[in-house]
Amino acid sequence: MTVTLNVNGRTRTVAADPRTPLLYVLRNDLRLNGAKFGCGLGQCGACTVVIDGEAVFSCVTPILLLEGRQITTVEGLGTLERPGALQRAFIEKQAAQCGYCIPGMMMRAHALLLKRPNATRDEIRKALEPNLCRCCTHMRILDAVARAGELMREARGEDQGT
Amino acid sequence: MMDALDHPLVTRRRFLGAGGALVVSFSLGPRVGAAQSAFVRPGDLNDARYLDAWIRIDAEGRISVFTGKAELGQGIRTALIQLAAEELDVAPDSIHLVTADTGLTPNEGYTAGSRSIVDSGTAIRNAAAQVRDLLVAAAAARWQLPPARLKAENGAVVSDDGRTLQYGELVASTQLHVVAQPQSNLKKPVFSRVMGKSLARVDIPAKVTGGAAYVQDLRLPKMLHARVVRPPGPGANLLDVDSGAVTKMPGVVKVIRDGSFLAVAAVGEFQAIQAMRALAEAARWNERPTLPRAGSVPTFILNFRAEDHTVRDTRTSSVRAGRALEATYTRPYQCHASIGPSCAVALFDKGSITVWTHTQGVYPDRAAIAQMLRLPLDKVRCIHMEGAGCYGHNGADDAAADTALIARALPGRPVRLEWMREQEHAWEPYGPAMITKIRATLEDSGSISDWNYELWSNTHLTRPGSAGALLPAQSLAQPFAPDEQHVEITPEGTADRNSVPIYTIPNQHIVWHFLREMPLRTSALRALGAYMNVFSIESFMDELAHAAGADPVQFRLRHLRDERAREVITTAAKAFGWSGSALPRNHGRGFAFARYKNLAAYCAVAIDVEIERETGRARMTRAVAAVDSGEIVNPDGIRNQTEGGILQSMSWTLFEAVTFDDTRVTSIDWSTYPVLRFSSVPDRVEVHLVPRPGRPFLGVGEAAQGPTAAALANAIANATGKRLRDIPFTPDRVRAAMGVL
Numbered sequence: 072m073t074v075t076l077n078v079n080g081r082t083r084t085v086a087a088d089p090r091t092p093l094l095y096v097l098r099n100d101l102r103l104n105g106a107k108f109g110c111g112l113g114q115c116g117a118c119t120v121v122i123d124g125e126a127v128f129s130c131v132t133p134i135l136l137l138e139g140r141q142i143t144t145v146e147g148l149g150t151l152e153r154p155g156a157l158q159r160a161f162i163e164k165q166a167a168q169c170g171y172c173i174p175g176m177m178m179r180a181h182a183l184l185l186k187r188p189n190a191t192r193d194e195i196r197k198a199l200e201p202n203l204c205r206c207c208t209h210m211r212i213l214d215a216v217a218r219a220g221e222l223m224r225e226a227r228g229e230d231q232g233t
Numbered sequence: 234m235m236d237a238l239d240h241p242l243v244t245r246r247r248f249l250g251a252g253g254a255l256v257v258s259f260s261l262g263p264r265v266g267a268a269q270s271a272f273v274r275p276g277d278l279n280d281a282r283y284l285d286a287w288i289r290i291d292a293e294g295r296i297s298v299f300t301g302k303a304e305l306g307q308g309i310r311t312a313l314i315q316l317a318a319e320e321l322d323v324a325p326d327s328i329h330l331v332t333a334d335t336g337l338t339p340n341e342g343y344t345a346g347s348r349s350i351v352d353s354g355t356a357i358r359n360a361a362a363q364v365r366d367l368l369v370a371a372a373a374a375r376w377q378l379p380p381a382r383l384k385a386e387n388g389a390v391v392s393d394d395g396r397t398l399q400y401g402e403l404v405a406s407t408q409l410h411v412v413a414q415p416q417s418n419l420k421k422p423v424f425s426r427v428m429g430k431s432l433a434r435v436d437i438p439a440k441v442t443g444g445a446a447y448v449q450d451l452r453l454p455k456m457l458h459a460r461v462v463r464p465p466g467p468g469a470n471l472l473d474v475d476s477g478a479v480t481k482m483p484g485v486v487k488v489i490r491d492g493s494f495l496a497v498a499a500v501g502e503f504q505a506i507q508a509m510r511a512l513a514e515a516a517r518w519n520e521r522p523t524l525p526r527a528g529s530v531p532t533f534i535l536n537f538r539a540e541d542h543t544v545r546d547t548r549t550s551s552v553r554a555g556r557a558l559e560a561t562y563t564r565p566y567q568c569h570a571s572i573g574p575s576c577a578v579a580l581f582d583k584g585s586i587t588v589w590t591h592t593q594g595v596y597p598d599r600a601a602i603a604q605m606l607r608l609p610l611d612k613v614r615c616i617h618m619e620g621a622g623c624y625g626h627n628g629a630d631d632a633a634a635d636t637a638l639i640a641r642a643l644p645g646r647p648v649r650l651e652w653m654r655e656q657e658h659a660w661e662p663y664g665p666a667m668i669t670k671i672r673a674t675l676e677d678s679g680s681i682s683d684w685n686y687e688l689w690s691n692t693h694l695t696r697p698g699s700a701g702a703l704l705p706a707q708s709l710a711q712p713f714a715p716d717e718q719h720v721e722i723t724p725e726g727t728a729d730r731n732s733v734p735i736y737t738i739p740n741q742h743i744v745w746h747f748l749r750e751m752p753l754r755t756s757a758l759r760a761l762g763a764y765m766n767v768f769s770i771e772s773f774m775d776e777l778a779h780a781a782g783a784d785p786v787q788f789r790l791r792h793l794r795d796e797r798a799r800e801v802i803t804t805a806a807k808a809f810g811w812s813g814s815a816l817p818r819n820h821g822r823g824f825a826f827a828r829y830k831n832l833a834a835y836c837a838v839a840i841d842v843e844i845e846r847e848t849g850r851a852r853m854t855r856a857v858a859a860v861d862s863g864e865i866v867n868p869d870g871i872r873n874q875t876e877g878g879i880l881q882s883m884s885w886t887l888f889e890a891v892t893f894d895d896t897r898v899t900s901i902d903w904s905t906y907p908v909l910r911f912s913s914v915p916d917r918v919e920v921h922l923v924p925r926p927g928r929p930f931l932g933v934g935e936a937a938q939g940p941t942a943a944a945l946a947n948a949i950a951n952a953t954g955k956r957l958r959d960i961p962f963t964p965d966r967v968r969a970a971m972g973v974l
């Protein structure tokens with residue numbers, strides 16, 4: 072059976088059992104590396120993607136629910152050549168050790184910053200609670216998300232100025 | 234092998250001698266075997282002695298650097314590139330670094346023990362310096378100029394009269410397949426361009442944009458997905474399994490059974506998972522209660538038969554009078570629990586197998602897998618690819634072995650296996666449960682006059698060497714028995730790592746009660762015994778300081794002669810603003826220090842904690858660390874590792890314990906094995922580095938684990954007046970200590 076998904080602004084049709092969790096479709100059918108398998112249980116956030124503006128555990132979300140909805144993965148935030156604000160901020164703050172948890176962190180942060188562009192450090196900390204980092208890069212992750220908020224605000228400021 | 238004396242290098246060296254670029258330090262040929270051992274080459278250059286084992290340059294000037302060490306999330310890739318770029322005088326991004334691969338790189342054993350910069354970094358740095366000098370010598374010969382008039386600059390050799398030859402133009406006349414010299418002409422720190430600088434990590438941009446970065450991301454054509462079905466508990470055997478229905482499930486290609494080893498391969502990953510679940514349902518196991526009945530602290534290990542090994546004995550008969558103090562500390566089994574479960578890809582084709590793995594040691598892993606598959610070594614290649622953060626011997630090698638077994642049953646098809654979360658938590662080798670007991674005498678003068686230290690522990694090293702170390706090999710129809718364990722007392726130590734106090738104390742007696750009986754498989758977890766030993770010693774130092782009425786920092790300094798240790802302690806204390814001033818209720822400060830392994834990096838940690846009386850929750854609100862790791866390759870890399878070490882140790886110390894009943898491990902996911910989450914993260918963490926340009930590298934990646942644990946215990950004692958000696962300091966334990974019901 073085929074399911075049509077909208078991933079990072081592109082329409083993708085995949086042939087898969089509709090009960091398949093989105094994570095495996097992203098990684099294997101669509102060959103996107105960003106979302107990671109961490110637990111498959113909704114406990115760690117490594118698989119986090121944004122669906123219609125909300126951070127979602129893709130490891131426990133079957134694709135049958137997703138037709139017509141906007142799915143964003145870390146690949147949708149920018150590219151190596153043209154990194155987006157969150158990506159630039161994580162690079163600038165060197166916010167990774169192994170980096171395995173980082174795309175999930177970025178997607179949860181993305182959902183937060185979409186809703187609350189001026190999120191405080193406290194709000195960032197609260198929002199990231201579902202996501203685990205075993206290398207314990209937490210301090211830098213918090214710095215990077217705060218920095219991404221700044222970059223986004225700067226960008227908007229410039230937009231208004233021109 | 235080429236005879237070094239006959240080699241052009243030697244001629245060139247003689248030529249160079251006048252210019253002072255290199256000292257001709259031997260005059261004996263390799264035929265005079267005995268004399269050779271006098272030449273110790275730096276780092277692992279002593280084992281892989283040919284320069285081109287480490288560095289190769291092609292005619293286009295492209296530089297490849299080879300390391301037998303692996304990127305484990307510690308940033309080693311960037312630091313090694315910096316070292317090579319510095320000595321070769323090229324831009325870091327012009328270097329292509331090849332990491333651990335039995336087909337390509339030197340054998341540098343395991344990437345472990347904070348030794349990568351010391352072993353591989355030293356080798357690469359020296360090899361790069363020697364290669365650079367050979368290139369300069371080649372240019373000198375071509376131009377008929379003394380080498381002193383030439384220098385290496387940005388991938389070329391330039392002369393003082395303005396001539397330039399690119400490295401690529403010189404390689405044809407430069408023989409790099411030569412044995413390295415014991416000494417190299419290293420750049421002086423003042424001329425450093427990339428050494429000592431916070432070069433941005435080379436791997437981060439791909440990791441934040443969805444680039445393929447991990448073995449989990451490797452997709453080979455026609456690759457199958459596999460899953461294993463593990464027994465319900467360590468003592469269980471597979472009685473029978475009716476896999477008929479499973480083989481008919483969509484996408485299933487094969488069910489593999491060998492003894493109690495059970496696995497399934499399918500076209501799709503989710504199909505493999507569903508088939509694994511069905512297979513687990515269909516399997517019948519014979520479960521046996523092999524695990525000890527345990528209370529909340531692992532005192533059951535005291536019942537195991539112990540073999541005593543003396544780590545140190547400096548007792549003399551003149552025991553002085555004073556106050557005797559005694560304390561016992563415990564630590565449970567703890568998990569590595571990488572955020573991404575173990576994974577491997579393997580391809581068995583025409584009698585040879587290639588395994589892509591996040592193992593810490595491609596060469597030892599190859600040997601173990603070859604033995605398990607009964608293949609000659611040259612039919613097995615292990616290639617390291619990154620996995621999720623690795624903090625020691627986790628499931629990587631076992632997953633590689635699982636995948637090799639499955640791939641052998643499916644010749645010509647690449648197979649990717651990933652463990653499930655529950656399998657990782659239940660089957661990885663744990664950091665061993667440990668108990669320590671300290672008795673010491675405090676003289677009236679406030680000095681410690683004797684020190685009696687005992688530790689009880691299993692081995693911390695069950696890494697592969699042989700097939701018996703591989704989990705699936707132990708359960709095959711023709712099983713391999715786990716390796717016989719040998720205890721050796723070494724300077725670096727294992728369970729006994731850092732069991733010798735760094736302080737000046739007469740009359741020391743230190744014993745490791747080695748436990749052979751191992752109900753749960755244990756192995757290396759970041760810092761090995763140093764985590765528990767430093768926790769114990771540094772907790773007890775505070776207890777002694779308290780008894781002596783002394784400030785804990787002053788008390789440590791009073792017993793410490795090593796100047797670098799003293800500087801690290803005073804740096805941390807000053808940056809923290811250490812004082813004995815009164816703090817608000819339920820707030821405390823704590824300090825601890827260690828030199829990792831007593832021979833690697835120095836690390837002092839000072840922290841603030843806040844206790845929520847009602848819940849018993851202890852939160853570290855601020856940490857300040859000072860570190861001396863010798864010469865610094867990448868300051869931000871060290872800060873990143875140390876920040877991570879502090880928070881990880883805090884997680885171990887506040888939250889983590891493996892739980893089990895008499896047949897099964899019961900901590901099998903993140904809800905049954907809780908770890909640090911953002912709500913428990915400090916408000917601030919600072920790491921101060923003590924610069925030591927030109928001094929030898931001191932491994933630093935694990936230095937914060939012990940001190941952080943003790944600083945937490947000391948801060949909680951400072952806040953509550955109660956001393957916690959059993960890790961983890963869960964809210965229940967904190968509340969109980971405070972008498973809050």
Ligand code: FES
Pocket residue numbers: 107108109110111112113114115116117118119128129130131
């Ligand atoms: S992998 Fe989805 S929450 Fe852990």
Ligand code: FES
Pocket residue numbers: 167168169170171172173203204205206207208306572621622
């Ligand atoms: S950086 Fe390794 S798990 Fe977060």
